Amino acid sequence: MSIDRALYKYEDIEEEVYIETIESHEDFSIVRHNLFCTFKGCTAKIEYRPKGTGKLKQRAHFKTWRKQDHTKDCEDYFEREKKRKSERNSATINVTLSQKHIDRVLRDLYKQANESEEEKSKRLEKRRMQSSNRKKKKNQIIDDSQNSNPSVNLNATTEKQANNTSLEKEPDVKKRLSIKLLNDADIDYTRAVHGKIKEIKVFDKQVVITLEENKTYCDVVLEESYFVDAPLNIKNNFKSLKAILERQELELTLSCMGKVSKVTNQYNLSLINYVNVLINGLIVPQFIFQQQQQRG
Structure with missing residues (x-):
């Protein structure tokens, strides 16, 4: 149990x-x-x-x-039972995720972060039923007397230099529905993160979006390389987002995917290559267009 x-x-x-x-x-x-x-x-x-x-x-x-x-x-x-020691990361393959896969992950992330109480209750009840029907398993411990068991680690990334050759399925990406769930085990790995936007800074060569939750902060940095393959007007879109945020017209949330780093006890995200990010569940151009239509 x-x-x-x-x-x-x-x-x-x-x-x-x-x-x-x-x-x-x-x-x-x-x-x-x-x-x-x-x-x-x-x-x-x-x-x-x-x-x-x-x-x-x-x-x-x-x-x-x-x-x-x-x-x-x-x-x-x-009771604990012994298992063979695995060769951690004995072989690591970096797999570049497709935009289609990234979009699906971000849609799921946004949906889970905004589920209603009724939806949450149904999900939890389903989980309790599955848990009660699951057989109790013995926990495993490492048996150092046996030879190591080779393993292959598939590392999901949005960076272009990775290789997807011969893969039938792209690896899943771990989701963090709150920036407070980021931890040291996430550092240097790609994660899908959702959070409330506190501030947007638009510079000549990058954009920094600060997420905040109960005095916990996370800077999502769209690096200079992010804009190389991005739509030509994407930076203007972020300037429009900044204006909307500063006018306090509505609360903005960001769902995005990038590599995690840590600076002075704060976890941050870097977006190296252009991929869609979601603002309140919509890709940036769609969100800006929707706001312009509503303002007439």
Whole structure:
């Protein structure tokens, strides 16, 4: 059975948190690193894994921290079985994603970030049913006595120098429905990110879009190379977006895909080559045209 809740313990605070609501917690960045088993007398540390972390398409979940064991009378106790050690990244293939694939990922990202309470309730109920029907598996540990098991890592990217030769399917991209879900494991990898726009800066050679959520910030940088193959008027479109934002006509959100970096404890995104980004669910030219039509 999967773990659906954990105990948040920090200083003099003890609070139960649930998988469905943890990301909306006002102290989420602290909560996620201070989780423990809720069973009385069990001190096993618990890890929160957001949707898309780990196995591809994996749902958000709690799991027992690596090398942590529950007490034998704990309801979440399990036995571990050994597996062969894999050769991490023994072979890495960078796969350039097509614009069609990127568009689909961004549409799904926007839809998930804006689902209604009814849609969310149905999704969670479906997940609970699937969880209750799933057989409990033994957790695996590394068996250092065996030879390594070779592996191939497909690294999704929007950069053009990658090679897609002989691939039947493009690799999936991990989604971050909130900038607060970005973490060190995302650094140097391509991620799909959604967030509320706080500021847009248009320079001669780049555009910087700042996302903000509860005093957490992320700069999405459209580099000079981004505009080489972009439509000729794309920079004017971003100037129009900047004006709309500054007039406070409506709240703007950005759904985009790029490589993650970290500068002074802030996670940022770089867009090297031109790909569509979504503003309130629409590609930039469509959004600008829609606003112009509404203004008459």
